[in-house]
Amino acid sequence: MKERKDVHNLPENDRSLELYAIGVAEMKTRPATDPTSGYYQAAMHGFFQDDNFWADVGVLPSDSHMESYWNQCIHGSWFFAPWHRMYIACFESILANILVDLGKIATEDDWALPFWNYSDTDNSAALFMPSAFLEPEDKSNPLWIKERNSPPLIEDNVSLEKLNIIPFVNEDMIRRGFGGAIEEPSQFDTGYGGLEERPHDWVHDDIGGAMANPVTSGLDPIFWLHHCNIDRLWQEWLDLGEGRKNPDDKSFNNQRFVFYTYTGVQEEMIVEKVLDTTDVLTGYTYQESNSPIPSRTTRRLTPRSRPLELVAASNTKQDLGKTARNIQLTIPASIISRRQDTLAVLNSIPDTDTEAYLYFENITGKGVTPIYKVYVNTPDSGAGTEECCVGRLSLFGLDIASTPSIHHSGCGLSRSLDISELFDCLRTQPGWNPAQLSVRLEPTREVPADTEVNIGRISLHC
Numbered sequence: 001m002k003e004r005k006d007v008h009n010l011p012e013n014d015r016s017l018e019l020y021a022i023g024v025a026e027m028k029t030r031p032a033t034d035p036t037s038g039y040y041q042a043a044m045h046g047f048f049q050d051d052n053f054w055a056d057v058g059v060l061p062s063d064s065h066m067e068s069y070w071n072q073c074i075h076g077s078w079f080f081a082p083w084h085r086m087y088i089a090c091f092e093s094i095l096a097n098i099l100v101d102l103g104k105i106a107t108e109d110d111w112a113l114p115f116w117n118y119s120d121t122d123n124s125a126a127l128f129m130p131s132a133f134l135e136p137e138d139k140s141n142p143l144w145i146k147e148r149n150s151p152p153l154i155e156d157n158v159s160l161e162k163l164n165i166i167p168f169v170n171e172d173m174i175r176r177g178f179g180g181a182i183e184e185p186s187q188f189d190t191g192y193g194g195l196e197e198r199p200h201d202w203v204h205d206d207i208g209g210a211m212a213n214p215v216t217s218g219l220d221p222i223f224w225l226h227h228c229n230i231d232r233l234w235q236e237w238l239d240l241g242e243g244r245k246n247p248d249d250k251s252f253n254n255q256r257f258v259f260y261t262y263t264g265v266q267e268e269m270i271v272e273k274v275l276d277t278t279d280v281l282t283g284y285t286y287q288e289s290n291s292p293i294p295s296r297t298t299r300r301l302t303p304r305s306r307p308l309e310l311v312a313a314s315n316t317k318q319d320l321g322k323t324a325r326n327i328q329l330t331i332p333a334s335i336i337s338r339r340q341d342t343l344a345v346l347n348s349i350p351d352t353d354t355e356a357y358l359y360f361e362n363i364t365g366k367g368v369t370p371i372y373k374v375y376v377n378t379p380d381s382g383a384g385t386e387e388c389c390v391g392r393l394s395l396f397g398l399d400i401a402s403t404p405s406i407h408h409s410g411c412g413l414s415r416s417l418d419i420s421e422l423f424d425c426l427r428t429q430p431g432w433n434p435a436q437l438s439v440r441l442e443p444t445r446e447v448p449a450d451t452e453v454n455i456g457r458i459s460l461h462c
């Protein structure tokens with residue numbers, strides 16, 4: 001049985017990273033037609049031939065082979081966690097067996113993928129990628145890749161505070177569970193869960209370069225340590241108990257996905273058989289590490305008596321452009337007449353149980369996107385202030401989610417933000433008018449010239 005260790009707390013003389021570099025280097029020498037090569041493994045997650053990171057890929061498998069086995073990653077659904085668990089376990093097994101073949105270790109279980117616990121608030125170095133990935137800063141280092149943003153990660157991007165969620169499955173389109181919405185397997189769906197949003201997506205964006213896009217992210221050797229940590233957080237969340245559990249639906253448990261073993265032979269894996277980490281291939285456990293997932297849930301995450309209602313929305317598709325944009329939400333006339341009750345609630349003295357969410361639908365576009373800060377009702381001067389900041393949006397996967405393919409519909413991403421706290425306070429301000437809510441989106445990094453982002457609709461739900 002393998003033990004996956006915390007990369008920032010490896011025992012003295014531990015060889016995990018040194019061996020990882022040897023295995024990665026060997027996988028890089030193998031052709032993209034070989035399922036045990038670095039290229040093939042990365043392409044199973046995502047592949048886009050025109051992307052600069054794939055420039056040296058060389059000879060490709062046949063079109064029908066690529067169609068069946070490449071671009072298989074699952075995002076935006078309840079299969080996100082189990083698919084990635086299978087995927088990294090197979091990669092880990094391939095790499096360990098390469099080390100056995102090279103005479104570096106005796107058995108497969110003598111090497112395990114370490115995890116990068118960037119959320120470890122007990123360790124000031126946690127936000128930094130281990131130096132083995134950064135130096136030397138050239139191709140002689142198998143763990144280095146061009147175009148990453150400079151370290152460290154932004155602390156807020158790895159915060160686990162929003163993982164204080166009980167249900168695994170999303171409650172509706174807007175309120176997220178831990179693991180995502182019930183969906184058919186698809187490469188990019190719109191029902192993503194809390195774990196996938198943060199830290200998963202935000203860390204991809206924050207590292208940037210190949211990691212910022214699902215069609216290239218598997219080419220960055222840090223990808224596997226990031227996903228190892230995401231996989232560990234799934235287990236940490238379950239261990240908190242008090243109602244946290246995996247779905248027990250047949251359509252979840254019986255879902256199968258195909259991967260490859262180290263001999264290049266296909267292996268069909270079934271969700272039910274990977275729910276216990278000790279059952280996955282030769283089995284693994286996680287070394288204990290500080291995981292500050294809040295164990296208590298907030299009132300807003302308990303089931304509620306009435307469904308959320310749409311109370312205001314933007315009128316037209318919005319192009320986000322290269323700088324900050326203010327977008328006005330209005331209350332549709334149809335709603336004013338039909339939803340007097342909701343409006344009465346919105347205009348009344350705040351009670352402690354009001355929930356309010358912003359929902360961003362059909363986000364489409366192309367290119368590398370920064371994380372966007374979202375503000376509500378910024379002062380007329382324009383710039384967003386911390387008091388009216390309601391959160392941030394990662395658009396990881398925008399490119400791929402916007403392109404119709406055999407793997408997904410191409411209707412883009414959707415994102416929701418819980419703005420309940422600020423909403424309670426906005427409603428006490430003089431001149432409060434729910435019919436005139438303005439939402440400001442501000443990129444946190446420079447938007448590259450060839451990036452485009454459009455949002456189909458922004459709506460307020462209470």
Ligand SMILES: [Cu+2]
Nearest residue numbers: 200204217227
């Ligand atoms: Cu990922």
